Structure formats: structure tokens, C-alpha cells
Amino acid sequence: MIDTAGVRRRGKIDEKVEKFSVIKTLQAIEDSNVTVIVIDAHEGIVDQDLHMIGYALDAGRALVVAINKWDGLTPDQRDYIKLEMDRRFNFIPYVKVHLISALHGTGVGNLYPSILRAYKSSMFEVSTNRLTQILQDAVTANPPPTIAGRRIKLRYAHIGGHNPPVIVIHGNQTSALPKSYQRYLENQFRQVFKLEGTPLNVIFKQNDNPYANKSDTPTKAKTQQLRQRERNRAKKFTTKDKKSR
Ligand SMILES: Nc1nc2c(ncn2[C@@H]2O[C@H](COP(=O)(O)OP(=O)(O)OP(=O)(O)O)[C@@H](O)[C@H]2O)c(=O)[nH]1
Ligand SMILES: [Mg+2]
CATH class of the missing domain: 3.30.300.20 (K homology (KH) domain)
Structure with a gap:
């Protein structure tokens, strides 16, 4: 299990450290079986969260979403987040979203069965x-x-x-x-x-496609292309920070 550094909101930390830690995070997503995206309920569901989810899905990774710090919210704030969930997660109806409190441990145990189901789904076999x-x-x-x-x-x-x-x-x-x-x-x-x-x-x-039997394994060039894409994505995450400063 890899616990990555959080991909911070704009301008909270030093930019070089930021870029490095974002690359590490994106790399960890690529290397994972299942990615758990932890969202801070106090900040709401922000574009950055959706970018991360998009990145993980583009990388082909299975996902579980945890909305953390559910403990400190008023009933109104909870209703608002739930509305936001319906609105912003409607493109991923197949991803399980958990409301948790890491501080109190509430809901955390439910993550594991979801992670396992996501893992099994990503590896499913059929004749x-x-x-x-x-x-x-x-x-x-x-x-x-x-x-x-x-x-x-x-x-x-x-x-x-x-x-x-x-x-x-x-x-x-x-x-x-x-x-x-x-x-x-x-x-x-x-x-x-x-x-x-x-x-x-x-x-x-x-059937009439002459390339139909071409191998599906990525070539070296393809792998390099994917790595470059990853670096560009990392850049995207960090240059955004600059703009809003
Ligand atoms: N109220 C509340 N506070 C929390 C909860 N989980 C974490 N915190 C607080 O949030 C702060 C950050 O917690 P960390 O566990 O360091 O957060 P992190 O996401 O691992 O941060 P990085 O690894 O630095 O990106 C701490 O002050 C925690 O006590 C929660 O469920 N409820
Ligand atoms: Mg941490």
C-alpha cells in the first residue's frame, strides 16, 4: 500500500516540492491495482479532485472514493456535499463513494470490501x-x-x-x-x-482488418509516450497553481 502526499490546493506549498510530489503521486497511481482517492469534505469536491479521478481512470486504474472529515460537518454541509456528489460523480456511477472520518475511524472499515471488489473487477476472468x-x-x-x-x-x-x-x-x-x-x-x-x-x-x-492480429502489448515507444503524457499531466496539475495565485 502506498500512501501518497496530497495533491495540494493552489499555492499552499513550495512549487518544486509540489511538482516532485505530484509526479510521485501520478506514478503511484499508474503502479497501483486500486487507487483510493481521499477528498477533504471541508474543502468540498473541487476540480482538482475530478482531475485526479480522471487521471486514474485514464490510466486504467480501479477506484474507490473516500470523502474524509465527515465528522466535522453540519447537517447542511452534509446535504450540500451529497448534492455535489450526485452532480459531479454522475460520470462514474460504477465507482463506490464512502463518507468517512479517518479521525474517528467511522466508515473506514467499509473501504476494504470496496477495494477488494474493485480489485476483483479489474482482474475479472471469463471464458x-x-x-x-x-x-x-x-x-x-x-x-x-x-x-x-x-x-x-x-x-x-x-x-x-x-x-x-x-x-x-x-x-x-x-x-x-x-x-x-x-x-x-x-x-x-x-x-x-x-x-x-x-x-x-x-x-x-x-474481421477484414489486416491489423486484427497485431499484438496488444505496449511497445517501448508506446511506453515512452505514456511516460511523457504523465509528465505533461503533472505539469498541468502544477501550472494551474501558478495561475490562481
Ligand atoms: N476532523 C477531522 N480531521 C481529520 C480527519 N482526518 C484527518 N484530519 C486532520 O487533518 C490533518 C491532516 O491529516 P493528515 O493525515 O496528515 O493528512 P494527509 O492527507 O495524509 O496529508 P499529506 O500526507 O500531508 O498530504 C490533521 O490535522 C488531521 O488530524 C477527519 O476524519 N476528521
Ligand atoms: Mg499523508
């Missing part, structure tokens, strides 16, 4: 047969559209990776599949496998 069956059920219940008179065909599905989980679907004309249909399938898989806390990548491969 190609069963996954294909679920794909076919989803397609029967709600068929994909036809494109120029030809129906998009989704033939079979298999697991393509873990942490984050990847589901690879093979078919015809898959590049013409509408985003809404992709989301429909993602939601079907989430429901059937009770995936909690983890992003899920559903990718499509066209």
Missing part, C-alpha cells in the same frame, strides 16, 4: 464461450444498426487484458458501430459481471 454468449444475448435483445443495408455483425468476444479489463469484440463493420451502442454493450458487461470501481475498455476488431 471466450461465456463472454460470446453474453454478447449474443445483448445483440439479440437490442440488435446493432444496419449500415447501407448491411447489419453490423458482432461475432465473438474474448478478454484482452486486466487492470484495466479489456473486452475485445470481433465482427464486421465494427468501425461503424455508434458510440451509444458501444456504451450499451459496456453497460451490459458491467451488469452481468457486477463490475465495480474499474474502467472497462471494450474494443472492436474488424
Whole structure:
């Protein structure tokens, strides 16, 4: 378990230390199985928190959110935070949010089962047969559209990776599949496998695509590209601090 330094609000601490500690934090997220984002209820849910959540999800990490210092709030403040949660977390309905007090230990114990569920979700396994069956059920219940008179065909599905989980679907004309249909399938898989806390990548491969069998393992260049992206992100987190000073 890695306890990272907090990514501070604007201008609270020295900028060089800040940049270094942000890079360490982003690195820890990349290296983790499950990231627990701890938000200070006294500060509310701020953009910085959402950036962090976005970063973790983009990195493919499973998430649990803890809103800490719940003990010191008035009933009105609690209602306000709950409203903010509905509003600001509506893009991650599959992430569990806990209201906790680290000081008193309230709710802290409930984090562990959520972390475990997020971990299991991020590592979930299923046979190609069963996954294909679920794909076919989803397609029967709600068929994909036809494109120029030809129906998009989704033939079979298999697991393509873990942490984050990847589901690879093979078919015809898959590049013409509408985003809404992709989301429909993602939601079907989430429901059937009770995936909690983890992003899920559903990718499509066209049978007539000459690159269909290309390896999914990242190349060295790809890894370098990811590292650069990480440094740029770190910069983004810290340059923001300057502006608002
Ligand atoms: N009221 C209240 N105060 C808390 C709670 N949790 C932490 N604090 C206080 O918040 C302050 C910071 O606590 P830390 O545990 O150092 O916070 P941190 O997030 O680990 O901070 P860094 O690691 O420095 O980023 C301390 O004064 C704690 O007593 C809580 O649940 N309720
Ligand atoms: Mg700390």
C-alpha cells in the first residue's frame, strides 16, 4: 500500500516540492491495482479532485472514493456535499463513494470490501464461450444498426487484458458501430459481471482488418509516450497553481 502526499490546493506549498510530489503521486497511481482517492469534505469536491479521478481512470486504474472529515460537518454541509456528489460523480456511477472520518475511524472499515471488489473487477476472468454468449444475448435483445443495408455483425468476444479489463469484440463493420451502442454493450458487461470501481475498455476488431492480429502489448515507444503524457499531466496539475495565485 502506498500512501501518497496530497495533491495540494493552489499555492499552499513550495512549487518544486509540489511538482516532485505530484509526479510521485501520478506514478503511484499508474503502479497501483486500486487507487483510493481521499477528498477533504471541508474543502468540498473541487476540480482538482475530478482531475485526479480522471487521471486514474485514464490510466486504467480501479477506484474507490473516500470523502474524509465527515465528522466535522453540519447537517447542511452534509446535504450540500451529497448534492455535489450526485452532480459531479454522475460520470462514474460504477465507482463506490464512502463518507468517512479517518479521525474517528467511522466508515473506514467499509473501504476494504470496496477495494477488494474493485480489485476483483479489474482482474475479472471469463471464458471466450461465456463472454460470446453474453454478447449474443445483448445483440439479440437490442440488435446493432444496419449500415447501407448491411447489419453490423458482432461475432465473438474474448478478454484482452486486466487492470484495466479489456473486452475485445470481433465482427464486421465494427468501425461503424455508434458510440451509444458501444456504451450499451459496456453497460451490459458491467451488469452481468457486477463490475465495480474499474474502467472497462471494450474494443472492436474488424474481421477484414489486416491489423486484427497485431499484438496488444505496449511497445517501448508506446511506453515512452505514456511516460511523457504523465509528465505533461503533472505539469498541468502544477501550472494551474501558478495561475490562481
Ligand atoms: N476532523 C477531522 N480531521 C481529520 C480527519 N482526518 C484527518 N484530519 C486532520 O487533518 C490533518 C491532516 O491529516 P493528515 O493525515 O496528515 O493528512 P494527509 O492527507 O495524509 O496529508 P499529506 O500526507 O500531508 O498530504 C490533521 O490535522 C488531521 O488530524 C477527519 O476524519 N476528521
Ligand atoms: Mg499523508
